[in-house]
Amino acid sequence: MDIRQLRYFVAVAEKLSFRRAAEQLHVAQPALSRQIQQLEDRLKVRLFDRDKRSVQLTAAGAAALGHARVVLAAMQELPAIAQRAAAGESGRIRVGFISLVAYEFLPALVREFRHSLPHVDVQMQEFPVMQQFDPLRQDQFDVAILRMLRPDPAIATYVIERAPFVVALPKGHALCRHQLLSVADLAHEDFISLPHTEGASFQGVILDLCRAAGFRPSVMREVGDSQAMMGMVGAGMGVAIVPETVRHLQTAGVEYRHLRDLTERAEIVLAWRQGQRNPLVDAFLQAAMRAFPPPATRHRRTDASAASQHA
Incomplete structure (x- = not known):
């Protein structure tokens, strides 16, 4: 036939x-x-x-x-x-993401991508932040949006946001009386964190911050993800040092305070395998750069906007 x-x-x-x-x-x-x-x-x-x-x-x-x-x-x-x-204008792209980015970064990025490439099938799936780049190496996703804990030579990244750390406190906690705190103010508090893993880990970062402030938490309760962590804080089970982007979870019973002595930033990145062959990954990166320009560009746009408002 x-x-x-x-x-x-x-x-x-x-x-x-x-x-x-x-x-x-x-x-x-x-x-x-x-x-x-x-x-x-x-x-x-x-x-x-x-x-x-x-x-x-x-x-x-x-x-x-x-x-x-x-x-x-x-x-x-x-x-x-x-x-x-x-031409990279259709086909399928598999996007992995952690819960932390689902409320702000993921919607903005996917919306920008679909605006320019409406015929592409965008498949999205959440994964635990502790897996880091494993799903990419195992070809489960073409790109992933996550908080990077450690670099990997096989993985390329684009920084979407460098978020400052804040402390999440149970509502009504004594420390909520202050608008600005230091890490040392938390020396006598129970901590809630993601699980410890070999090598660089979220918990390892928090322990390093505490050691630099002169103490080690006497209690470190471990949970599986950011949502569970904020739920434990809201229940009054302890405090947590987290990226400021966690605010978007809007967990009941939780207040946030900035930490005056922390200059470290949590990097939210778009990641993909070096040498990947899916042409849509390049298009997704371009969408990320439009939605979240490099910091210097963002500052220039902000300055220009402010100047126009005062003109």
Whole structure:
């Protein structure tokens, strides 16, 4: 079976005349009849009831007509589909993300990407921050948006945000009376953190900050993700040093205070495998750069906006 036979079949079915169909197709009527006969032989059914006066579709012909039209329409679209895919304008991209970015960074980035490439299938899945780049190395995702704990030479990254650390406190805690705190003010508090892992980890960063302030937390309760951590704080089970972006979780019973003695920043990054072959990854990176320009560009835009407001 070939596409030409389907085209001939549809033409005859729509005209209900071999003569008029042959004229429309600019072929000889005997050649058209032979192609229809070959198609019927291939399908092992009769598509038309015909005599010297009329041509009518059989039940099998009527059933096949709709499918034939779908196939022909798909064939007409095939060049455009292939060209869009080759140009990185269609296809599929798999996006992994951690819960911390789901409320601000992920929606803005995906919205920007889909605005320029509406035909791309964007598949999104959450994963634990402690897995870091493992899902990328295992080809579970094409890109991932996460808080980077440690660099990896096999992974390329673009920094979306460098967020300052804040302390999350239970509402009504004595330290909530102060608008600005230091890490040393937390020396007698129970801490809540993500689990400890080998190498660099979120908990390791927090312990380093505490040691630099002259103490080690006597209690360190471990939870699986940022949402659980804020839930524990809201329940009054302890305090947590977290990136300021955690505020977007809007957890009930939690207040946040800045820490005057911390200059460290939590890096929220877009990450992908070095040497990846999906052209949509480049397009996703360009969307990230538009939605979240490099810091210097952001500052220039902010300054320009402020200047225009005062002009």
